[in-house]
Amino acid sequence: MNPSYAYESGDVISSDRVEGTTVYNEAGEKLGSIDDLMIDKRSGQVRYAVLEFGGFLGIGTDRYPLPWSVLKYDTTKDGYVVPISKSQLEGAPKYTETDVPVYDPDYGRRVNSYYGVTWLP
Amino acid sequence: MNPSYAYESGDVISSDRVEGTTVYNEAGEKLGSIDDLMIDKRSGQVRYAVLEFGGFLGIGTDRYPLPWSVLKYDTTKDGYVVPISKSQLEGAPKYTETDVPVYDPDYGRRVNSYYGVTWLP
Numbered sequence: 001m002n003p004s005y006a007y008e009s010g011d012v013i014s015s016d017r018v019e020g021t022t023v024y025n026e027a028g029e030k031l032g033s034i035d036d037l038m039i040d041k042r043s044g045q046v047r048y049a050v051l052e053f054g055g056f057l058g059i060g061t062d063r064y065p066l067p068w069s070v071l072k073y074d075t076t077k078d079g080y081v082v083p084i085s086k087s088q089l090e091g092a093p094k095y096t097e098t099d100v101p102v103y104d105p106d107y108g109r110r111v112n113s114y115y116g117v118t119w120l121p
Numbered sequence: 122m123n124p125s126y127a128y129e130s131g132d133v134i135s136s137d138r139v140e141g142t143t144v145y146n147e148a149g150e151k152l153g154s155i156d157d158l159m160i161d162k163r164s165g166q167v168r169y170a171v172l173e174f175g176g177f178l179g180i181g182t183d184r185y186p187l188p189w190s191v192l193k194y195d196t197t198k199d200g201y202v203v204p205i206s207k208s209q210l211e212g213a214p215k216y217t218e219t220d221v222p223v224y225d226p227d228y229g230r231r232v233n234s235y236y237g238v239t240w241l242p
Contacts, residue, residue: 011226011229012162
């Protein structure tokens with residue numbers, strides 16, 4: 001939780017380092033930042049990085065689960081770049097902090113299908 | 122980062138929910154709490170949950186990477202239970218916040234081997 005502990009090291013990156021990282025699209029537009037990671041309880045696989053944007057001072061923001069595989073880290077930007085336009089994001093699966101969906105296989109398939117990513121159970 | 126966003130939902134658990142969770146051993150002794158997750162950058166697999174304990178007000182604490190697969194969530198304890206005795210933990214791979222090792226395959230093999238967990242690249 002303390003940013004001073006956040007690091008990358010060898011083949012791994014810490015969750016503290018991922019959380020708060022800015023996300024851009026390929027046009028260089030800022031889409032938001034990573035709020036949280038959704039991890040498959042059984043396998044330990046990170047399924048989604050949850051993009052947060054909108055709202056004011058964290059109030060009323062929307063959350064967009066992005067399949068982990070669409071995130072590419074760009075060292076020059078110190079952020080993630082995703083192949084998602086702003087208009088594509090507008091129609092994407094999203095929720096508010098008080099309205100978290102159940103991440104079941106149906107929801108996973110719906111999210112992945114939106115971004116053209118194969119859903120693997 | 123905000124605990125109000127931390128949740129479990131369906132098949133997934135959020136990184137915010139895991140971070141800060143208490144870890145017990147099978148004798149019911151409190152070993153510490155999860156500080157951070159170390160994620161394989163390429164695959165998105167959570168390789169280690171980093172157990173933190175010792176120190177005072179977060180100063181001088183030690184960090185012990187635990188293979189994700191050794192953590193079992195116990196709903197009655199609202200915490201993780203691991204098959205690790207206090208004396209076993211004393212000899213385990215650890216580091217301080219200012220001395221993070223490079224998580225390369227050699228380090229991964231060493232950590233996993235200590236806990237009898239197969240290391241898969």
